[in-house]
Amino acid sequence: MSLLEVRNLTTSFKTDQGIVTAVRGVDYRVEKGEILGIVGESGSGKSVGMFSLMGLLADNGSVTDGTITFDGEDITPPRGTDRKGRSAYEKKMRAIRGNKIGMIFQDPMSYLNPILTIERQLTEGIRCHLKYDKKKAREYAIELMGMVGIPNPKTRLRQYPFEFSGGMRQRIIIAAALACNPKLIIADEPTTALDVTVQAQILELIQKLIKNTEAGVIIITHDLGVVASLCDRISIMYGGRIMEEGTADEIFYDPKHPYTKGLLGSIARETGDEKEPLKPIPGTPPDLLKMKDGCPFAPRCEEAMVVCVDHNPGNTEFSGTHRCSCWLHCMEKVSTVAAPGDGADDAAGGVGAPPPKGGGTGGRTDDKHERLVETGGGKAARPHQAGDAQAGVGDDAGPGPEKGGPAVGRSEQPVEAAAEKEPRHNKGHHAAFAGLSKIFGKGVAAHV
Amino acid sequence: MSDMQTQTGEPLLRIEGLTKFFPVSGGKRLFAVNKVTLEVGKGETLGIVGESGCGKSSMGRTILKVYEPNEGKIVFDGKDITKLSRKKMLPYRKRMQMIFQDPYASLNPRLTVGDIIEEPMTIHKIGTPASRKAKVQELIGVVGLKPDHIRRFPHEFSGGQRQRIGIARTLALEPDFIVCDEPISALDVSIQAQVINLLERIQKERGLSYLFIAHDLEMVHHISHKIGVMYLGHLVEYGDADEIYKRPKHPYTQALISASPVADPKSAREKHRIILEGEVPSPLDPPPGCPFSGRCPHVRDECRQILPDMYDYAGRKVACLQYSPKAQGITLQ
Known part of the structure; x- marks a missing residue:
């Protein structure tokens, strides 16, 4: 049985302009110890899909179809407005989020609370899920910070987010995500906000840490370069659907879908001595309000x-x-x-x-x-x-x-x-x- | 590359020892651009790469005199424009234009697309209203938009289309030189290639020169004839694009190129990555000596004391002591 299995996931948002279906019948699965890359441009539904599965959608959004099975447990959000069902679901998810599923977000500054110390934020999940007392949680947090490569963890623990650089903040988030030994880690554009040399550090860190765990990983990104070096399998999303899915080699060397081919033609790649002209995809991404079937x-x-x-x-x-x-x-x-x-x-x-x-x-x-x-x-x-x-x-x-x-x-x-x-x-x-x-x-x- | 020179044999743009600092609290100075010397020939693209805060955008703006330079010289088409007054600068502004990063912030939301493209011509009093309208029609076609887009407003367009509008506005004054400040960073992958191809086509048709600022190394390599690599306000390596991309010499360039992810699983697996320690230091508090000395894997004692010049080495200029004439002499012996 797969660690995570999502079937026919459909997520819609009610907006003033009408109903926007951001995810339109998406299927994927993640096995233990596997890295799945989900690649898509803005508006392709790659992040909304993740928020749906974590039950973190905005108030106007809802999962209208599909099933989500994680670790043998059905975690499909309840449809409709049944209060009881909702609160039971919330309770279930609270025990899962940050515990069995760890999350790494794109923007480390907006994820960390600026008025709380790193200690408070890093130990929160540890104390809540692992039931550690304050002292034990702090020791564990120091250990985690050392593991993700933050120098002087004892001093740094007492500092506030603004005292950290972008790369260091991202390391803290990775530490928090890994704290409870999650079975699944979801990283939503983990390196987009970072510079190239820092991105390389973070990607290496993620790779190294994952090797030591049995966790499955989903990496969401728009950068084909990131998935090429990191992922076992890749899903290409467009307009709320999965266009193509395959191993990294299958996607890069034997693309089948015209969109995948178009994406690969749009990026400057080193192929031999000659610079190949770029072959862009004509037109613009779809308007989700006016999508056909x-x-x-x-x-x-x-x-x-x-x-x-x-x-x-x-x-x-x-x-x-x-x-x-x-x-x-x-x-x-x-x-x-x-x-x-x-x-x-x-x-x-x-x-x-x-x-x-x-x-x-x-x-x-x-x-x-x-x-x-x-x-x-x-x-x-x-x-x-x-x-x-x-x-x-x-x-x-x-x-x-x-x-x-x-x-x-x-x-x-x-x-x-x-x-x-x-x-x-x-x-x-x-x-x-x-x-x-x-x-x-x-x-x-x-x-x- | 004889056709890349102007008739006088001068490059279109030359900057020498260009320096721009900003005073900050505590009487300190933040050196955004530090003694940068480079040239852009006619019909040529110079790509500038570097991480955030390295001064690449500040340099672009200083060249256009959006920021007044503190030191150094800007020579455009054989004329020193460093000290020109606002008024005397006007004819040069026509010839030096800019494309901005954020197509959402750089277009006035209250003007129609036609007005936006026409505005520079009105300001510079070019042509009659009728001829300006005709020019707008022409430019809309050049950048691949439709004639009925002229009466619409910016919010009705996608990012890529807005960038096209920005490019049309830039072209309205028929410039010789355009600073492209991260023109594709805000765009989706499939749209980036459209804009790059458009810029390349316009360059071919009109013989334009670009200063192309970006952090995407692959794209910069793709579009540029020459590349300049910046670190903490300094130009650290400068020369032929292919040479630098394939055989980087400065340790920072080497790290930058090896760190940038390649969209090719096989070479990504084989690639030896140089992972730098730490992050870019604050430009307010740069290390003494070479700006890269704090993170350089090949650092030596002298690097922390001496600021290297741009040395000629392997057909390019490199600011690293291991390529200084002295060091080269020693290795030769």
Whole structure:
């Protein structure tokens, strides 16, 4: 069993402008002793996902779907406003936060209270969770400060946060996060506020300390350089969804998703003697208020097809660790695609293996994807087709007059029909969930 | 690089021994920029890297005389502009412009995009209202925005688009030289590359020179012809970008380059990281001798007493005693 398993996590915020769904059906797992990197740009939902799992969302935010299992315990925040459920959840989380799950935040100055001494802040968790008395807690705090490389811990313990530099403050936070021997450590942009040479110190410290524990670690960052050297596995997030997940080597040397490829093309990398021109991703990050059900990257994707706009692709598995959520790869590997009808059944029945079925449904799936290939295949013809087809899909009209039209119209029918049964906003998640449950089914089986 | 010189054979910009200090309480002086000498040729990009507080932004501002320099000389296009009055400086201001780090703070929220881009031309009394409007139209296209953006306000734009607006405003006066003060630090990774490509394209089309200030070493290496590395107000290494990036000589440059995370798991695993002890000391209380002596892994006794000059070594300038003519003579023997 995984240390942490998050399934189909969905988090929304009520704002004056409308409901913003910052995390849209995200799945991940962390094993013991493993470092998972979550990479995304601002607004991709990478931090909100963590706050959701810690139960630290702002008042206007709530987890609207999904389950979170940590160390065998269900820590999914209760939905609705049931007072009893909420207070029971709060009680449970108080025992977990800072104890079984340690957190390292981006900005050490706003995390530390400026009017309390370091001793007070560092021993608070120790006294609360480990039930140490004041003297023992202080001794332990001194030991911790030495461990994270703060000179003169005895004197430094009596000082206030403003007397520490940025790097030293971050060390204190790391000490506090590790104090209770947590099983899981979440580091949200741990080095973003630091200078390069100090960043190197902190990353080395994190790496060294983690080696000595069995803890699982999640590192959230926008810096591909940080994850490259530190993480075992990497999840790439965009627009509240996970676009691709794999080992560091799989992500950097064999990226599958156009967004991952775009990110890697956007950074200046040393490759041979020649400076390669940067290949930026056109367009701008999505407006979370105006998101459609389809792939969030579709508006900026150079390989976007008609299906991408309104339908979220299922996951395609490339290896035990590498999966990607993109229609391009669904075409290659028809069998792993979650056609909502069959996929949902699979999920409900708990069927793990995703081989193509010989029966009627399987035939339909194959047929469907043949059509998709047809639709998106011709790059040159795409703009023309896309225009027609979008209209066709949008108003559910019958076959259009163009060649591309009928194919799209028909190919979309199973998806649309299945979606009719579900509330509209759930459609995409449902598809994703169906695909993922297969993967998780396998993953869990392998682990047990 | 003959085409990088102006007709007189002079570089476009030359600064010599430029010093800027700020008086602070207790009669002390904070030396933000300390005797910096460098050149920027025509059509060339000089990248300035260093950690926060090393004086790179102060230097950019002092060059544009936003801060009055305390010592040293600024020579722009063959003319010493160090002591020019505000009024006499005006024609030079047109030719020397700046792109700021924070695209949220540097655009007036009450002006439309069109007004923002037009404003510098109005101030410098360039053209007629009609010709200015036409120029705004042109610039909007140059930076990759749409004509209907002209009537909108800054808050309607994303960070990357705002940076484009800032670039259009900078280009309105057709400058020869632009100080880019961390123009991409506030932007998302995918947008950074867009802005860098835009800056490179404009440079190619218009033969502009950039002083590109940033802390992202990979990006600075990517965009720059030459690199200058700063530490505590001092320039410590200065020369060809590729040379410095691949074969750094100053111990600080070596540490900086080895510490910056590479987005490549294999080389990250193989890479030998130099982890420096401690942090950058306060510029109010710099160590005696070499500013880097307190953290340098190769420090010797003399480093704590003598402030090194910029020595010529391996085709660049390095401010480190191990490359002084004396030390080189000794090693040669």
